[in-house]
Amino acid sequence: MGMPEIVYRHTRIVRIAHWINALCFLLLLMSGLQIFNAHPALYWGQSGNNFDEPWLSIPGGFPGLLTLPSFRDLATGRNWHFFLAWALVINGAFYLGFNLINHHIQRDILPKTRELEPGHLWEEVVHHAQFKRVTGPAAKSYNTLQKLAYVAVIFVLFPLIVLTGLTMSPGFNAIAPFLLDLFGGRQSARSLHFIAANLLVAFLVIHLVEVVVAGAWNEVRSMITGRFTVPSPPAIAEDKP
Amino acid sequence: MKDFLTRRKLLVGGAATLGGLSLAGCDPLSRSPEFRTFLRNGETLTQSAQRALMIGQPLAREFSERDISRVFKANGTKDPATAEYNTFVASAFSNWRLRIDGLVDRPQSLSLADLRALPSRTQITRHDCVEGWSAIGKWQGAQLGPLLQTVGLKANARFAILHCADNYGGGQDAYYESIDLIDAFHPQTLLAYNLNGQPLEVSHGAPLRLRVERQLGYKQAKYLMRIEIVERLDGFGRGKGGYWEDRGYEWYAGI
Numbered sequence: 001m002g003m004p005e006i007v008y009r010h011t012r013i014v015r016i017a018h019w020i021n022a023l024c025f026l027l028l029l030m031s032g033l034q035i036f037n038a039h040p041a042l043y044w045g046q047s048g049n050n051f052d053e054p055w056l057s058i059p060g061g062f063p064g065l066l067t068l069p070s071f072r073d074l075a076t077g078r079n080w081h082f083f084l085a086w087a088l089v090i091n092g093a094f095y096l097g098f099n100l101i102n103h104h105i106q107r108d109i110l111p112k113t114r115e116l117e118p119g120h121l122w123e124e125v126v127h128h129a130q131f132k133r134v135t136g137p138a139a140k141s142y143n144t145l146q147k148l149a150y151v152a153v154i155f156v157l158f159p160l161i162v163l164t165g166l167t168m169s170p171g172f173n174a175i176a177p178f179l180l181d182l183f184g185g186r187q188s189a190r191s192l193h194f195i196a197a198n199l200l201v202a203f204l205v206i207h208l209v210e211v212v213v214a215g216a217w218n219e220v221r222s223m224i225t226g227r228f229t230v231p232s233p234p235a236i237a238e239d240k241p
Numbered sequence: 242m243k244d245f246l247t248r249r250k251l252l253v254g255g256a257a258t259l260g261g262l263s264l265a266g267c268d269p270l271s272r273s274p275e276f277r278t279f280l281r282n283g284e285t286l287t288q289s290a291q292r293a294l295m296i297g298q299p300l301a302r303e304f305s306e307r308d309i310s311r312v313f314k315a316n317g318t319k320d321p322a323t324a325e326y327n328t329f330v331a332s333a334f335s336n337w338r339l340r341i342d343g344l345v346d347r348p349q350s351l352s353l354a355d356l357r358a359l360p361s362r363t364q365i366t367r368h369d370c371v372e373g374w375s376a377i378g379k380w381q382g383a384q385l386g387p388l389l390q391t392v393g394l395k396a397n398a399r400f401a402i403l404h405c406a407d408n409y410g411g412g413q414d415a416y417y418e419s420i421d422l423i424d425a426f427h428p429q430t431l432l433a434y435n436l437n438g439q440p441l442e443v444s445h446g447a448p449l450r451l452r453v454e455r456q457l458g459y460k461q462a463k464y465l466m467r468i469e470i471v472e473r474l475d476g477f478g479r480g481k482g483g484y485w486e487d488r489g490y491e492w493y494a495g496i
Binding site: 027030035036038039041043046047048049050051052068069070071073074075076078079080082083084085086166168169170171172173174175177180186187190 | 295455457485
């Protein structure tokens, strides 16, 4: 068995942006739940309050274990949320700017046309369902489902959560009233903001599971140092002449 | 497989430790006045960005009659119930006066009839509580801007302080709010006396409340008694420009 192959996988910009984004997202989620708890009900449409019919109501809200701060304090939750929202947006803008210019997104994240063929996608679904670690050259690039998940997060869910957040702002409504029409009103935007947050949590869960399947230490280290050890194929296969 | 479990344990353990540390760290940070002041840089950014983008002072969305909420939820103080306020209610607000003074050339004292005699604006707008809910109502009132022009502002005038008749929650501190001259002169900024075609009920701030439509509900001061034009916000309440601002909420409530 030869020396394991080590590749430089993540640029410094990607690594820094990843961890800033992870921290911002976690704290935005928790301060968001604090804000949600101030009125733990969601509506569709322009307006909605205690005299209207919510589509979702969580009496008592989320437990303090999940909120920031852990005690009831809407004012401080808002302070956290809006500070972190700026950090998330600025970080995201840097990430997108750099990685569009250096073509990392076009080269590594956007799926190729042939990857989107149903036959290929089905093969990947089957492979994922087996929770098998990808080894050899295939481990050096993202697979198609992985690419599609990243595209959904970077180009759909994060833009959606930022724009629906802005649509809840009465000041921003005056600046960009078309967002109210796009999302169907302030309370619809609040509902979509909550749904987008839930979908990002779903992504995070799958992301963490896949990190474990692919090799937690190697994956986490590659996002810290940039270097990734390409997993070797099983030894039996290597023993063949 | 053993290796895999070890790694998983390491990851889960590490994540739990990190999570625990960050949670443990966040509550003391949340309680630290210095750290909250640091977080409030977000508010400064938001205010600067929104003000820069409000080219030509755009209006808040106005809705149609059929969008009006079935019930307009009353929030905050629902009845000041002070001895003085009770005499206003008993007299159907005929003995109530709004004072406009401070850094003005011609201080005034206006009755409700005086205010109703001024040219009025009617607007169907959305009221957004900081808690997250919204209600749509039709407001009618006198625009604040022309009224301030009538009284004449001195050169160093910067803010309008809205003094209210209520002590929220029956406490010692009187409710008050403040807006700057950009919002004071916005065409939708009203001294409103009607909601949905009826004189304001006590629960909605009778006889007069502020409407400043591009900000959240706590800025829409109820039970107005006095508009004081000032240069600085310190020296009122705890110095942050409003009852809720003194309790950690943003002065710029545009988000």
